[in-house]
Amino acid sequence: MKDRQEPDQLDELGDTPPAIFRKQLHQLADWIADYREKIGERRISPNAKPGAVLAQLDVASPETAAPLEEIFTDVDRVIVPGVAHWAHPQFMSYFGCTTTNPGILAEMITSALNVNAMTWRTCPAATELETVVIDWLRQWVGLSDEFEGVVYDTASVGIMHALAVAREEAAPATRKLGLTDRGLPRFRIYTSDQAHSAAEKAAIALGLGEENVIRAPSESQFRMDINSLGQSVAHDRQSGFHPMAIVATVGTTATASVDRIPEIAKICREEKMWLHIDAAYGGGFAMLPEYHWITKGWELADSIVINPHKTVFVPLDFSVLYVRGLERLRRVFTLVPEVLRGDTIEGEKNYMDYGIQLGRRFRALKAWVIWRSLGRAGVVARLREQIRLANLLADWIKKDDRFELSAQPSMGVICFRFIGREPALAGGRPSFSARPAVAPYQTDRSNESKLDQLNSDIVERINTSGRAYLTQTKLCGRTVMRIGLGNVLTTEEHLRKGWDLIRETVAAF
Numbered sequence: 001m002k003d004r005q006e007p008d009q010l011d012e013l014g015d016t017p018p019a020i021f022r023k024q025l026h027q028l029a030d031w032i033a034d035y036r037e038k039i040g041e042r043r044i045s046p047n048a049k050p051g052a053v054l055a056q057l058d059v060a061s062p063e064t065a066a067p068l069e070e071i072f073t074d075v076d077r078v079i080v081p082g083v084a085h086w087a088h089p090q091f092m093s094y095f096g097c098t099t100t101n102p103g104i105l106a107e108m109i110t111s112a113l114n115v116n117a118m119t120w121r122t123c124p125a126a127t128e129l130e131t132v133v134i135d136w137l138r139q140w141v142g143l144s145d146e147f148e149g150v151v152y153d154t155a156s157v158g159i160m161h162a163l164a165v166a167r168e169e170a171a172p173a174t175r176k177l178g179l180t181d182r183g184l185p186r187f188r189i190y191t192s193d194q195a196h197s198a199a200e201k202a203a204i205a206l207g208l209g210e211e212n213v214i215r216a217p218s219e220s221q222f223r224m225d226i227n228s229l230g231q232s233v234a235h236d237r238q239s240g241f242h243p244m245a246i247v248a249t250v251g252t253t254a255t256a257s258v259d260r261i262p263e264i265a266k267i268c269r270e271e272k273m274w275l276h277i278d279a280a281y282g283g284g285f286a287m288l289p290e291y292h293w294i295t296k297g298w299e300l301a302d303s304i305v306i307n308p309h310k311t312v313f314v315p316l317d318f319s320v321l322y323v324r325g326l327e328r329l330r331r332v333f334t335l336v337p338e339v340l341r342g343d344t345i346e347g348e349k350n351y352m353d354y355g356i357q358l359g360r361r362f363r364a365l366k367a368w369v370i371w372r373s374l375g376r377a378g379v380v381a382r383l384r385e386q387i388r389l390a391n392l393l394a395d396w397i398k399k400d401d402r403f404e405l406s407a408q409p410s411m412g413v414i415c416f417r418f419i420g421r422e423p424a425l426a427g428g429r430p431s432f433s434a435r436p437a438v439a440p441y442q443t444d445r446s447n448e449s450k451l452d453q454l455n456s457d458i459v460e461r462i463n464t465s466g467r468a469y470l471t472q473t474k475l476c477g478r479t480v481m482r483i484g485l486g487n488v489l490t491t492e493e494h495l496r497k498g499w500d501l502i503r504e505t506v507a508a509f
């Protein structure tokens, strides 16, 4: 970026003079617009070793002011080349990147305002917009109005808060007295072997213990096995544990599978356990009538987390925790420091009361801007396009005998595996719909482990090429490749290029 302020233009104190700042903003606007327009021409991830970024920078802490021109030169020279460009249309790893242009604009306004949404008074608009966007999303996914929510940075933080309420209800007065020296039983949380590790993180943070998160196996469609779950709960109850909560998933990290919520909810009801639904990824798809089936049983949950930063086009970070009866959450976390007493007005929502964070970003603004600028219809159309692309890729995979689908394509996620030049190498082409829990991957262990290595090497080679970026994961103990779509910039042409690259890479092994 050119034409930054000169050192002699810097005031000793105060901020950049307005005229200079205006010019810088225009330059930055051009920089961002260029970045977005030409992002597809970039290498996706740097071909560098750890430490490469720091090796190019002066890491001594700055004693005196540097001209902004010099700082931005370093941004262009070192920082941007040191970034993995998640918003690149051929970055198809994890879940699709949710950057949108309206989101970028909204983030700029948020940083200019830089308000702290602790209480209604400290920023009425931030509080009221937070309530509004939480309610829009609730209506869009068809959740009953018994649920109200709060915005956190991430789903991991959401689940921790949900389980804190579950813990308080299982062991009243824990908020006040803690867990120790009260003769309490060991509390247990159940989830599936496909669930995200956020459940364990929450157990660690809440003093419940990582080992008290019990992972039930999943069945053929990577859904939690209900029989095993029921047996674990019953066995633990008989052994003196206190089954406290079940974490079911709608859109698992590896395959976007959807647990059978109604059956899980039944166990929760019978056993008086908290039901948390981790819909961090999958929740947004409930906006589509054809995906409405995923919401079956949601009305029986105690809490549900949805990450618009994974599916609903809000840039990182933005996660909503819904609780049936939000007051249950407030009771666990409300605590008014003296310094804020004057700013807590009775009858108004003060979002600091709903979690451990006091200072809170004005996250609602970006959701409000993006969702208004796309409209529900625009969000739905984009989600449908992701699903169309995911199914298209699945068709290409099915037509190439060197590959197999490793799971039913779900939402924007496709898992597949290179099975070798000769289909016979993996013992024929299995049908994922009839897949038993572990076979057929066990038909020939020696070949299968070679294929594991090959699949891993293929992903590694593609990722280091800088031309596409995929994930590798394990399913039924075997290494598979995984693609997660969702970026609004990813078109059919990008997907085709990504698939061509996979096939080229495979052919070169």
Ligand SMILES: Cc1ncc(COP(=O)(O)O)c(C=O)c1O
Pocket: 153, 154, 155, 156, 157, 196, 198, 249, 251, 252, 253, 278, 280, 281, 307, 319
């Ligand atoms: C199913 C699921 N739940 C929770 C999380 C954690 O999300 P966050 O990064 O918002 O904490 C992830 C992350 O990928 C996920 O896939």
